[in-house]
Amino acid sequence: MDPRTSAQDVMRCDLCETAVVQMHCDTCLVNLCTACVGEHMISDESKDHKVVKFQARKSTPLYPSCILHYNQCILYCKQCELSVCSECLTSDQHLGHKFSDILNVVNEKKDKIIKEQSELRETIYPTYQDIASDVQNRMSQLEKEYGDLSTAITKHGEDWHREIDKLVQKLKAEVDEMKNTQLQTLQKQLDEINKTMSGIKDEINTSCTVVESNEVSKLFNLKSVNIERYKNLPEKILPSLPKFTQGRIQGGDISNLFGILSSSSLTSDKHGYSMKTTQKSPEAGSSPPVKQLLDEPETASTTDTGYGQLYNVACVSDEEIWASGNGSTMKLYSINQGSPLKSIRTKSRYEPSDIAVTKSGDLVYTDYRDRTVNIVKNEKIEEVIRLQNWKPRGVCSTSSGDLLVIMISDDNKQTKVVCYSGSTEKQTIQFDDQDKPLYSFNSDYITENRNLDICVSDFGAKVVVVVNQAGKLRFRYTGHTPTPKNLPFYPRGITTNSQSHILTADRNDDCVHIIDQDGQFLRYINCGLNNPIGLCTDTNDNLFVAENHEGKVKKIKLLQ
Known part of the structure; x- marks a missing residue:
């Protein structure tokens, strides 16, 4: 197993690659064993090597270099908001300006960053987590409510179908009843006409028999037919059909009769969410405390x-x-x-x-x-x-x-x-x-x-x-x-x-x-x-x- 790549092994010296790390150069950011410290110190004499114990690594501040004089900047000009070296103090550029130790400024900035990190980690990020959860809940609720709305429309449609079917059956029954009434009237008249026609045929047959006979007595006994009775023709019955007047659907649109769906909307409330706090208010949380x-x-x-x-x-x-x-x-x-x-x-x-x-x-x-x-x-x-x-x-x-x-x-x-x-x-x-x-x-x-x-x-x-x-x-x-x-x-x-x-x-x-x-x-x-x-x-x-x-x-x- 390669000791340089094994996650199970301890850290090794960057120079000899075998000995366990004990020291660290904050200038070069190099891990060293005790034996290699001297070799590292003379490897680049142009640098001011700051060798510390490994546990104290990155504790030595690395001062920025002055862009004008190439010296280390150990001060900070408040007016110019710029790090400066000792030679900059005598220049006209910073005449009358106030200076602070650069480490004090660094520590202040670190404290500010740490506070910001703390607020981001403990307050702002959890708040966004709650907001994300709230939006997800709203989406789930929206899915359910739209499903309920679709179900309600479907049910209403089924109710309409049932009512329309009932109405169609009722109207068809009324049509059949009217038809049967009129057919019965016409059938009664037809029966009477057929009866009259049968009587006429009997009269014709009787008279024909007498006329063709050579018996004079039959001819004298035959009574004359009451022709006028048959000339009084029956009334002509003209059935009048009912009319079906369709309910008017204006422009082919029945939506006003069936029901109208109002428009949806999305509104925003800039005061809708509030920043999460460490102290819980009576309304915090999804479930309030149980009170008797x-x-x-x-x-x-x-x-x-x-x-x-x-x-x-x-x-x-x-x-x-x-x-x-x-x-x-x-x-x-x-x-x-x-x-x-x-x-x-x-x-x-x-x-x-x-x-x-x-x-x-x-x-x-x-x-x-x-x-x-x-x-x-x-x-x-x-x-x-x-x-x-x-x-x-x-x-x-x-x-x-x-x-x-x-x-x-x-x-x-x-x-x-x-x-x-x-x-x-x-x-x-x-x-x-x-x-x-x-x-x-x-x-x-x-x-x-x-x-x-x-x-x-x-x-x-x-x-x-x-x-x-x-x-x-x-x-x-x-x-x-x-x-x-x-x-x-x-x-x-x-x-x-x-x-x-x-x-x-x-x-x-x-x-x-x-x-x-x-x-x-x-x-x-x-x-x-x-x-x-x-x-x-x-x-x-x-x-x-x-x-x-x-x-x-x-x-x-x-x-x-």
Whole structure:
């Protein structure tokens, strides 16, 4: 085995190639044994050989050579950002300049590079790993959702085929029935005509026999034929065939009848990803820590908003909330201080229907009378969406930064949920698999669960409707018995927490219902609530309840 190439062997001297390495020349970058050090020192006397122990190799700095004086540069000019030698100090080029020991500059640069390497290795690279994983997950989810969409279209086509087959059979049966009715009428007339023809033939035969006979008595006994009776001919029956009027397909296109596929879109959010940190936030990781419901929920604070009728509450942070009620003013409150920090009036001066807070902390509100959805940035109101023939009600901001808006048609007969990216419509949710409406006219509040389900409280139908991200109905929650006051379920405000619990305010029973992500009832929350309506939760899973008649917001701790 060649000792120079064997990975199992120890390192050998570069000169003799047999002895074990013990020394190293930092000038020539040559590995040496002790016996070969002297030979190496005199091999090139023009160099200043720096021989050190092998373990201390590359510890001797190799100073750069001055391009003007060919000396070693041991200083660094800060103004020129250039390494210089001792002769450069006396030149006019560096007159009045400040100099540093070049090793100090080198060490500073090394420290900076090491910090950058550390940040790249420990923060930036893992962040990109997470982003790559997120993109891959989105691609997988996209594959699944597009598959579901294709399956839904195929199923709809099969439903159409079945319905068309039924309709064809029905129409053909009606054609057969009409044909048989008309044929029976004509057959009856034909039978009568044949009977008459048979009578005529009998008359002819009888008269011929008498005429040909030579018996005079027969001729006198023959009665005359009632010719006039046979001259009264039957009516001519003219069957009228039914007409098949084909349904008009304009331009040969049935897509409007069958269903229309909206356009897809790709949007980007420059704030969509954040740099990975060493400290984990409550939202870090795919699964939040499991928290248990407290045996006895605690009212942590009460904030008096001053509204005569309070409708909505939305969390900005653990310390601040927005509230809105009767009147056009929306107010930001400090939980600890219990006082308003600022107030914003709606652009139209109409009362807002609902409010929400985006991921970036901006206030969003819907204006039912003005038909608009608006966002407040730096205390300036921007119109995001303006509707035609529809009026907006509930609104929420999703985990992806989109907006979900409940809207009602002008004739108050249709309700739908529309997902917007900015002002672009991405998705409409209105009907279930049987093409029946999912929501009634009185659907006011909406939220997105952590599992991306879309939850709507429909007090008109006395139900909470939950669909998945694709808009397919998952379940309907109609309340739980017995209720605190034995009154009908009357859901209003709705929110969710980190455990994917769905919480909805019940105004009739002065309580909040908590159900899990699959619609199973968990418990009621009372805490002396009076007419609860608007709900929201903060990042610590505290529940904020807006009391309608009291004009107060209660902060309730639910989870331990």
